[in-house]
Amino acid sequence: MSLEWFDRVSGELQDSLESICDKYDQNGGMSIERGAKHPRIEFYTEGEDIDREYFCTLFFDPHNEEFYMEAFEPDLGQISKVVLTDIEDIVDAVHERFHDYVNGDSVEEDLIDEEYVDEGLYMEEEELRDLDDRGEIQLLEEIDVDWETPEVTAFYQENDVEVTYQFGIVQETGDGVLKRVNRIWTDDDDMIRDETNFIFSKEEASTIIAMIASHMDSLTEMDYQGEV
Known part of the structure; x- marks a missing residue:
């Protein structure tokens, strides 16, 4: 290659x-x-x-x-x-x-x-909002974000999957945004791209960091078997 x-x-x-x-x-x-x-x-x-x-x-x-x-x-x-x-x-x-x-x-x-779900099927935005009302899916509204970092690769499995993260700041509120992009390659070498976004305040950020740091020893490395 x-x-x-x-x-x-x-x-x-x-x-x-x-x-x-x-x-x-x-x-x-x-x-x-x-x-x-x-x-x-x-x-x-x-x-x-x-x-x-x-x-x-x-x-x-x-x-x-x-x-x-x-x-x-x-x-x-x-x-x-x-x-x-x-x-x-x-x-x-x-x-x-x-x-x-x-x-x-x-x-x-x-x-x-449109949100990619269930290996190739798409759901309309109105359906996704209904799911969001039940707490199952969180949509990122049309907001202006200053991306402070490029996409950073967090996990990579050759010929299978790549997971990247990107951090940004919401211009209007000053909140943080964490974008996760999951790219999966199928047996036919087609790529499926799934994007999720998480918005949080400065106060939440410190709590999230503290919670993760205090439980790092309890985490195990990802044993990828074809699903993320």
């Missing part, structure tokens, strides 16, 4: 996007996560008056040495993998996602607005 193709594309992608799109050149950027099982490039917009917002994620499969994006298939109710064979296809795909985002028709937002 080689990351040579990933590194070459990463090095050329930013300049290529800036050269074909003035709007992206003004506010667009990208971050690279090379240490994940499937390295990824995440694209975002930000500026002096614009908070950072991610609109596209490009993944790299080092085993097959290919780039791909996720696409939601409404008829099938699942996420499919769209393989991009060369740098031109990648630039065109990111460019298209960028303008979808600018026009308010972002594929990334469509995937986030």
Whole structure:
């Protein structure tokens, strides 16, 4: 498995996007996560008056040495993998996602607005709110968050699962947000992405930290058997 193709594309992608799109050149950027099982490039917009917002994620499969994006298939109710064979296809795909985002028709937002449950089935937001009323699911409302850290890998099992965390601050309230992203790879090498968010106050944070610290010795390491 080689990351040579990933590194070459990463090095050329930013300049290529800036050269074909003035709007992206003004506010667009990208971050690279090379240490994940499937390295990824995440694209975002930000500026002096614009908070950072991610609109596209490009993944790299080092085993097959290919780039791909996720696409939601409404008829099938699942996420499919769209393989991009060369740098031109990648630039065109990111460019298209960028303008979808600018026009308010972002594929990334469509995937986030729905919660992935039960191995490929989706539930509508109203159904999720009903579950939330019973304390089963907590939804993150549309709020402005300043992400203070990048995604940090907390657990990784090759060819199976990756769990990452990211910490942010809610702009309006000053509360903390902990985002957990769980990526699971199926036997067909498709990826299932599940995201949960936990909001807490400064007073709660100190209590949570104290509770975890006092019970660390009681925890055991994760013995992953295909479920998280």
